[in-house]
């Protein structure tokens with residue numbers, strides 16, 4: 406039997422459970438089977454539990470990413486072999502299981518000396534940060550960026566990537582007790598939640614910033630636009646404001662959706678501003694070659710120690726509720742890992 410972490414139904418933490426199931430199917434010609442050693446949690450898992458994900462609804466197996474050892478490959482697979490260590494991306498969930506069978510395009514071979522915790526934790530966060538900071542955000546020398554939840558997975562990665570560009574100024578929001586950690590990671594101006602981040606950014610940089618990675622949406626989307634300097638850009642990457650309490654509030658969801666519509670093309674033209682949106686899963690669906698180039702580039706940078714993923718904590722599958730609360734209760738700095 407194979408253990409897995411499931412979301413039984415839309416609801417609170419009690420919907421996260423460990424179940425046993427039969428082994429995964431034998432790999433089809435273009436698939437591989439992986440014995441999973443570590444899985445990373447993401448903020449997106451909260452959206453799924455609360456029924457806020459458009460493409461993955463409970464009941465389902467949790468998890469967008471994991472790492473492990475290849476134990477079997479389909480007959481057409483020639484890029485991966487049994488014994489290889491791999492990072493695995495499961496855009497529709499399903500990564501949190503002792504053993505999984507996935508398409509060969511869902512795995513990336515990693516060096517055997519990389520820990521499984523790190524291998525499990527860089528795909529979603531660093532790729533999101535990479536494409537939004539560089540491809541969409543176009544961050545340049547001397548630029549400036551506002552990164553929300555700078556101690557979270559994407560925030561941690563985005564800070565490090567932004568700091569690979571010379572003379573970039575990074576503003577980052579996080580709970581007060583995380584400020585030393587985000588400063589050590591490269592944030593120049595940490596902002597806590599008793600402060601109004603719009604006022605704080607403009608106090609330091611009255612002309613505004615060149616890039617805002619907006620993971621909040623709602624009324625904050627308007628604030629993001631107000632913070633841009635000429636030629637600046639907002640990249641919308643999330644809707645964290647939809648998540649308030651343990652259970653979803655449909656009123657809050659509606660309000661955030663409504664407020665996020667607030668873009669005035671005339672104002673974009675008159676201010677020389679751009680707005681962009683990013684979704685990693687859709688990038689992989691629609692442009693897998695670009696996704697893969699980014700995946701390999703990030704692996705290369707981590708292997709060369711140019712980037713340092715941070716593991717916040719490691720839990721057993723059986724402690725999934727505590728592990729999940731580590732994120733929901735805003736305690737994590739870096740990635741939360743669970744293991745079979």
Ligand SMILES: NC(=O)c1ccc[n+]([C@@H]2O[C@H](COP(=O)([O-])OP(=O)(O)OC[C@H]3O[C@@H](n4cnc5c(N)ncnc54)[C@H](OP(=O)(O)O)[C@@H]3O)[C@@H](O)[C@H]2O)c1
Nearest residue numbers: 447448533554557558559579580620642643683684685735
């Ligand atoms: N577009 C994409 O393809 C894509 C991909 C990955 C992630 N994202 C988005 O990026 C954002 C960050 O994701 P992540 O996985 O990096 O996050 P994460 O590591 O899970 O970050 C969790 C942190 O966010 C902060 N936070 C702020 N408001 C919160 C709330 N209402 N509930 C719980 N925590 C809250 C907390 O830290 P502080 O309170 O200290 O700030 C918490 O520790 C999310 O909005 C996610 O949807 C988008």
